[in-house]
Amino acid sequence: SQQGEEDPQALSIQEGENATMNCSYKTSINNLQWYRQNSGRGLVHLILIRSNEREKHSGRLRVTLDTSKKSSSLLITASRAADTASYFCATLNSGNTPLVFGKGTRLSVIA
Amino acid sequence: NAGVTQTPKFQVLKTGQSMTLQCAQDMNHNSMYWYRQDPGMGLRLIYYSASEGTTDKGEVPNGYNVSRLNKREFSLRLESAAPSQTSVYFCATDRYSGNTIYFGEGSWLTVV
Numbered sequence: 001s002q003q004g005e006e007d008p009q010a011l012s013i014q015e016g017e018n019a020t021m022n023c024s025y026k027t028s029i030n031n032l033q034w035y036r037q038n039s040g041r042g043l044v045h046l047i048l049i050r051s052n053e054r055e056k057h058s059g060r061l062r063v064t065l066d067t068s069k070k071s072s073s074l075l076i077t078a079s080r081a082a083d084t085a086s087y088f089c090a091t092l093n094s095g096n097t098p099l100v101f102g103k104g105t106r107l108s109v110i111a
Numbered sequence: 112n113a114g115v116t117q118t119p120k121f122q123v124l125k126t127g128q129s130m131t132l133q134c135a136q137d138m139n140h141n142s143m144y145w146y147r148q149d150p151g152m153g154l155r156l157i158y159y160s161a162s163e164g165t166t167d168k169g170e171v172p173n174g175y176n177v178s179r180l181n182k183r184e185f186s187l188r189l190e191s192a193a194p195s196q197t198s199v200y201f202c203a204t205d206r207y208s209g210n211t212i213y214f215g216e217g218s219w220l221t222v223v
Contacts, residue, residue, distance in 0.1 A: 030209060042115075042201055042214030043154070088153065092209040098144060098169065099212060103153035 004032075004089040004102030012108040019076040021105040023089030024069075030092045032065055033099065034074050037086045046074075046087075081111045113137055117202050117215035124192045124222045132187040132218050134202030142205050143185035144169075144212070145177060147198040154201065160185055192222045 007022045023032070031050045035043040049056045049065045049072065056063045062075040076083055086106050090099040118133045136143065141162045146154040146169075156169030160179040174196060176188045189196055202215040 033211070035212075040217075042216045043203075043212075044214070045211045048211060090212075098142075098156055098159050099209065100156070101146075101154040103151065 004091050004100065006087070006089055006102045006105040008105060009103070010106040010108070012110065013079055015079060015081055015109055015111045017079055019079050019083070019107055019109070021074045021087050021107070023072045023074070023102060025072075025089075025091050026070065028094045029067075030094055032063075032072050033090045033092070034061075034063060034072075035088045035090060035101075037088065037104070039085070043088060076107075079107075079109045081109050083107060084109045115202055115204055115213055115215035117200075117218050119218060120216070121219045122221070124189075124220065126193060126222060128192050129188065129190050130192065130220075131189075132200055132202070132220075134185045134187070134215060135183050136185075136202075136204045136213075137183065138204055138206075138213060139182070140204040140206050140213070141182070142207060143179065144203040144205075145175075145185070145187045146201045146203060147171065148201060148217075149198050157187065157200075189220075192220075194222045196220065197222045 004023045004025045033048045034046040037043045047058050049063050060077045065072045086104040088104045090101045115136045144159040145157040148154050155171045158177040160166045163182045178186045200218045203212045205212045
């Protein structure tokens with residue numbers, strides 16, 4: 001069954017605004033990853049955060065992880081129309097079974 | 112350097128027909144995966160192969176079989192296609208389970 005649950009399901013913002021997506025999960029994890037999927041394409045890895053890390057940055061992306069709340073957030077700053085995509089969190093559980101993906105957040109950035 | 116290549120890209124099948132989705136990777140990765148993606152359901156794991164010579168069931172294996180032909184190739188077979196198997200299928204790989212996953216571009220399958 002799916003581990004991560006993204007929130008919101010859909011988000012629409014203006015270009016230049018920040019976009020925040022959240023992911024909640026149920027069991028202990030080794031790492032949590034965020035992926036992006038443009039329409040009609042495969043998923044592309046964005047960032048990985050390990051269970052002993054609290055925050056990571058990559059360009060305009062900022063990911064936080066709160067293992068006590070079993071949640072993570074992905075912040076995209078100064079969004080662009082090209083950021084329009086679906087964003088998925090994926091968790092690696094402590095048993096090292098394959099990544100389990102959530103259902104995704106659809107982000108629309110309006111120019 | 113192609114990464115992960117899936118064929119075919121599009122396929123229409125009649126109920127009861129069989130077909131095989133092919134996946135090849137040139138990244139020298141150990142683990143390979145087949146996911147299906149349905150609207151509102153996210154990605155669900157069908158089968159995976161942690162290393163050459165091993166395969167394991169994922170969340171939704173019923174109606175599918177897989178073959179890890181060698182380190183590069185991992186195929187997914189539908190023996191008797193059903194309309195419920197209409198979906199987008201993604202092959203993916205990573206060096207070891209739990210690392211960054213690299214996806215193919217997807218195969219759109221319609222069963223009528």
